[in-house]
Amino acid sequence: MANAHETETPVSITTARSDDPHMQPLAQNPARVEVVIAILFVLGLICFGLFGYAYWVIAKPWTLGATIGSGLFLIGVGMVAWGKYLMPRGPFVEERHALASTTQERDAMSDALQNRGARLIGRRKALGGLLGGGLGVFGIVAAFPLLRSLGPLPKGTLFHTDWRKGSYIVDQSGRRVHEDDLLVSSIATVFPEGFQDTDNGQAVDQVVLIRISTSDVVTRKGRETWGPKGYVAYSKLCTHLGCPVGLYEQQMQTLVCPCHQSMFTVNDGAQQIFGPAPRPLPQLPLYIDAEGYLRSQSDFAEPVGPGFWERG
Amino acid sequence: MKNLPRLLAASAVALLGTATAFVSTASASKPSPNVGLTTARPDAGAPNSGVVTDSSGQIIKYGSSAITYQTPAQLLGVSAAQLENLGKALYMQNCSSCHGEAANGVPAAGTPGAYPNLVGLGPAVVDFWIESGRMPAANPTTVQALRAKPVISHANALAIAAWVNSLQAGYPLVPQVNLSNASISDGAALFALNCAACHTITGGGDALADGTYAPSLHKIPVNQIVEAIRTGPGNMPMFTGNLSDAQVRDIVAYVSGPISHPANNGGLGLGGLGPVAEGFIGLAIGVGVLALLGFWVGERNNG
Numbered sequence: 325m326a327n328a329h330e331t332e333t334p335v336s337i338t339t340a341r342s343d344d345p346h347m348q349p350l351a352q353n354p355a356r357v358e359v360v361i362a363i364l365f366v367l368g369l370i371c372f373g374l375f376g377y378a379y380w381v382i383a384k385p386w387t388l389g390a391t392i393g394s395g396l397f398l399i400g401v402g403m404v405a406w407g408k409y410l411m412p413r414g415p416f417v418e419e420r421h422a423l424a425s426t427t428q429e430r431d432a433m434s435d436a437l438q439n440r441g442a443r444l445i446g447r448r449k450a451l452g453g454l455l456g457g458g459l460g461v462f463g464i465v466a467a468f469p470l471l472r473s474l475g476p477l478p479k480g481t482l483f484h485t486d487w488r489k490g491s492y493i494v495d496q497s498g499r500r501v502h503e504d505d506l507l508v509s510s511i512a513t514v515f516p517e518g519f520q521d522t523d524n525g526q527a528v529d530q531v532v533l534i535r536i537s538t539s540d541v542v543t544r545k546g547r548e549t550w551g552p553k554g555y556v557a558y559s560k561l562c563t564h565l566g567c568p569v570g571l572y573e574q575q576m577q578t579l580v581c582p583c584h585q586s587m588f589t590v591n592d593g594a595q596q597i598f599g600p601a602p603r604p605l606p607q608l609p610l611y612i613d614a615e616g617y618l619r620s621q622s623d624f625a626e627p628v629g630p631g632f633w634e635r636g
Numbered sequence: 637m638k639n640l641p642r643l644l645a646a647s648a649v650a651l652l653g654t655a656t657a658f659v660s661t662a663s664a665s666k667p668s669p670n671v672g673l674t675t676a677r678p679d680a681g682a683p684n685s686g687v688v689t690d691s692s693g694q695i696i697k698y699g700s701s702a703i704t705y706q707t708p709a710q711l712l713g714v715s716a717a718q719l720e721n722l723g724k725a726l727y728m729q730n731c732s733s734c735h736g737e738a739a740n741g742v743p744a745a746g747t748p749g750a751y752p753n754l755v756g757l758g759p760a761v762v763d764f765w766i767e768s769g770r771m772p773a774a775n776p777t778t779v780q781a782l783r784a785k786p787v788i789s790h791a792n793a794l795a796i797a798a799w800v801n802s803l804q805a806g807y808p809l810v811p812q813v814n815l816s817n818a819s820i821s822d823g824a825a826l827f828a829l830n831c832a833a834c835h836t837i838t839g840g841g842d843a844l845a846d847g848t849y850a851p852s853l854h855k856i857p858v859n860q861i862v863e864a865i866r867t868g869p870g871n872m873p874m875f876t877g878n879l880s881d882a883q884v885r886d887i888v889a890y891v892s893g894p895i896s897h898p899a900n901n902g903g904l905g906l907g908g909l910g911p912v913a914e915g916f917i918g919l920a921i922g923v924g925v926l927a928l929l930g931f932w933v934g935e936r937n938n939g
Contacts, residue, residue, distance in 0.1 A: 385901050404934045495878040496829050505677050505877025509868055512878035513829055534873070570833030573844055573871040580845050582833060587845055598845070 337416035346416065351409035358410065364402035371395030483627050485516075485528045487608060492517035493533065493557070493618040503553055503616045506535040509574040513560060516620065528628055530560040531608055532579065533618070534572060534590055543607060544593040550609040555618060557608040558594045561629035562586055564601040579605070602631060675876040681705065681808045681866045681884075698809070701817070702885040703862060705809035707801070708759055708794035716798065723799030726792050730772050739800050751776070757867075758806035759797035764863035766793035768856075779847045780870060811862040815889045823890030826883055830875060831891075838908030839895035844871065854896045861888045 335346050351357040375391035378384075425433075493501045493514045501514060514533045522529070537554030550556070558579070562569045567583035572590070578597070579588040586599030594605035606628050609621035627635065678685040679700060686704075688697040696710040708723075709716035728737065734751045736742040741753035754762065765771040769784035786793070794810065828837065834850035836842050841852040848871050853861070865884050868874030879887070898905055906913045 385903060400930070401933060404930065408934055496826065497883075499878075501878065502677070505675055505680070507675055507874060507876045509873055510876045510878070511873040512875070514878070533878075568833065571844060571850075572873045573846075573848065574868060574873045575871045576846060576848075578845060582842075585845065 334415040334417045337414075337418050340416070346414055347412045349410050350413045354410055357405070361402045361405050361410070364398045364405070368395045368398035368402065371398060481528050482632055484623055485628060486519065486522050487516050487529065487531075487620045487623045489620070489622050491620045493531075493610070493620065494519070501533065501618045503555070503612045503618060506533070506555070508535050508538060508554060510535050511572045511574075513570065514557070528561065530568065531557045532560050532570065532572065533557045536577070536590060541591075543591065547593065547607060547609070549611065550607060550621070552610055552612045552618075555610055556590065557610055557620075558588070558590075558605040559608065559624060559628040561605075562601055563596070563603040563605060564599070564630060566630045569605060677877040677880070679880045679882070680877050681811070681881060683807055683809070694805075695809075699811070700881050701814060703811050703813045703881040705760075705807075705811050707809050708763070708798040711810055711812070712791060712794055716802075719795050719798045720802045721799075722792070723795035723797070723802075726788070727796050727799055730788065731796065734773070734776055739803055754800050756804040756806040757800070758808050759794070759801045759810050760808045760863045761806075761867045761869070762797035762800050763793050763810050764860055764867060764869055766796060768860055768869075770869075780849065783851055808863075808866050811859055811866065813858050813862050813885050813888050815858065815885060815892075817885075818889030819886050820890050820893055822883070823886035823888070824894070826879070826887050827890050827895070830879070831887065834872070836908075838898065838905075839891060840908055853891050856891070856896075858888050858892050861891055 335344065340346050349357075371391050372395040375388060375395060378387040378391050494517045495501060495512055495514055498517070498520065500517065501512065506512060512533045514531050515529050519529050534556055535554050536556060539554060540549075541551035541554050541556060542548050543551060543556060558569075560568050560570060562581040562583065564581065564584055564586055567581050569579050569581045569586075569588065571580035571582055572578075573580065577590045579590055579594065580586070581588075581599065581601065584600050586601035587597050588594040588601070588605050589597055593607055596602070596604055606624040606626050608624060610618055611621050613619055675682045681699075681703070683695045683698045683705070686698050686700055687695055690696050694707075697704060697706045699705045707716065709719045712719065727739065731739070732743070734743055735754055736751070739754040741751045743751060765781075766788050767786050767790060769786040770781035772787065773781050774784070788796070797810065827839075831839075831853075834842065834844065835853050836850075839853035841850045843849045850872070862884055863869075864872060865875045865879065865887065875884075898908065902914075906917060
């Protein structure tokens with residue numbers, strides 16, 4: 325066993341003699357270590373075999389994981405131990421050869437370019453053009469999926485939904501909502517009747533219908549008739565990024581957006597009181613018809629959902 | 637760490653904002669209670685379909701094959717008067733210090749109006765709060781009562797509900813759900829639309845605002861799920877006319893089935909937070925530990 329100061333300094337791997345301490349394995353008894361490593365490899369091999377067996381017989385995640393995991397672990401430990409105990413202990417240095425080319429090589433290169441290559445290269449204009457054209461077309465068509473991934477054109481849905489004057493309010497199963505259906509502090513996600521047949525029915529049309537009282541409610545000046553018998557309806561699309569504002573805290577009387585925690589007050593027109601939402605949720609004006617069904621007076625007075633263009 | 641002061645400042649601003657929001661919403665008027673009211677829809681928990689009355693004309697049972705609603709006495713098969721007597725004694729012992737001896741939320745000592753009035757709320761409300769272990773409250777001043785191991789037995793909770801209901805009859809009665817014809821796929825769709833917003837799509841629950849949170853739905857007794865949907869405990873809204881009893885039954889089947897027993901093939905759900913959490917754990921723990929182990933095994937300590 326060499327003492328410490330003999331092996332601390334790295335030696336050149338190309339010049340070290342075979343009896344140099346650097347060339348000796350770390351193991352004091354290499355034969356025994358070899359046996360241990362061999363056992364590790366054999367155990368690993370058995371584990372891999374068991375993995376194959378488990379795959380056919382009891383393919384449970386834990387059996388597969390345990391067998392292949394143990395196998396890889398045993399093989400890995402064996403490999404690391406081999407490197408550590410049986411290989412020359414080092415440390416070694418290996419001098420890097422000079423990076424620069426010799427003068428001769430450089431001259432030959434410039435000769436090749438100037439005397440022969442320039443002509444050869446210049447003659448390939450047609451090929452170069454074709455290559456450029458091909459890549460150009462590729463660049464153009466590569467933009468197609470990119471543009472298509474933006475989805476269909478929003479067209480009028482930026483400004484209008486399927487809510488119309490007199491639209492019946494229906495729940496998720498298409499059933500019309502009657503004025504006596506919801507108790508105070510109930511919530512329902514509702515749609516305009518026929519929403520299943522429209523492209524945007526389940527996107528821009530969705531509305532949260534909340535009953536906050538048994539008598540008419542006015543959420544804001546100018547909305548005197550919008551909340552008959554305590555029913556208020558707000559667009560479910562957050563004015564920040566369009567997430568569904570479905571978290572209704574009935575004791576706090578707030579609607580919360582799950583994405584960025586914008587909060588809106590239910591009692592006074594879904595005014596935003598916290599979070600990044602820039603505007604209140606648009607309110608849908610409601611009325612109750614002669615048969616007692618809830619219907620909308622009109623479309624929303626303003627665009628629903630997140631801002632766009634100059635709406636910010 | 638250079639960004640630490642900035643992070644701290646941002647957290648302070650966020651906290652301040654939440655506090656402001658709380659102050660501004662705390663004064664918002666709360667919905668008036670539904671005393672004596674029920675939805676007009678016949679198949680949505682209201683006592684207007686399948687009604688059974690006793691000899692004195694009191695409604696003791698109603699509902700459908702999906703969910704039946706019964707008075708506590710009818711459910712337990714005992715005499716109403718006996719049950720109410722037992723309930724009154726239990727109420728005075730366990731509930732009256734906060735809700736008052738008349739169950740109207742006015743305690744003998746303490747602040748009137750600080751505690752809910754229970755009169756006319758219906759047996760399902762009382763039964764839910766007691767059987768979910770939230771009442772009697774461990775600490776009546778917390779923002780939200782926690783689900784706990786109930787300290788009052790099923791029969792005793794029903795007795796208290798019976799006595800409170802004897803002060804003024806309210807609805808819904810105590811539900812019993814029958815899952816035999818439930819559609820789990822319909823339940824999943826209804827869950828996604830109506831419940832997942834707050835309780836998350838895995839049913840694990842999540843934070844709301846102002847220190848409140850939507851609790852986990854994993855392994856909740858089935859009839860308590862019906863009670864919560866129909867009565868809207870705490871900050872949860874109630875779901876009345878837009879969900880039929882059959883639809884509520886489907887939701888219950890989904891919540892007590894796949895939601896409560898998720899198929900985590902990897903062995904650990906990691907909160908069901910998706911690939912971000914899984915990737916993070918995989919890299920940080922899996923690869924990290926393996927790398928450290930590799931370094932340790934392979935380290936050359938000459939000497």
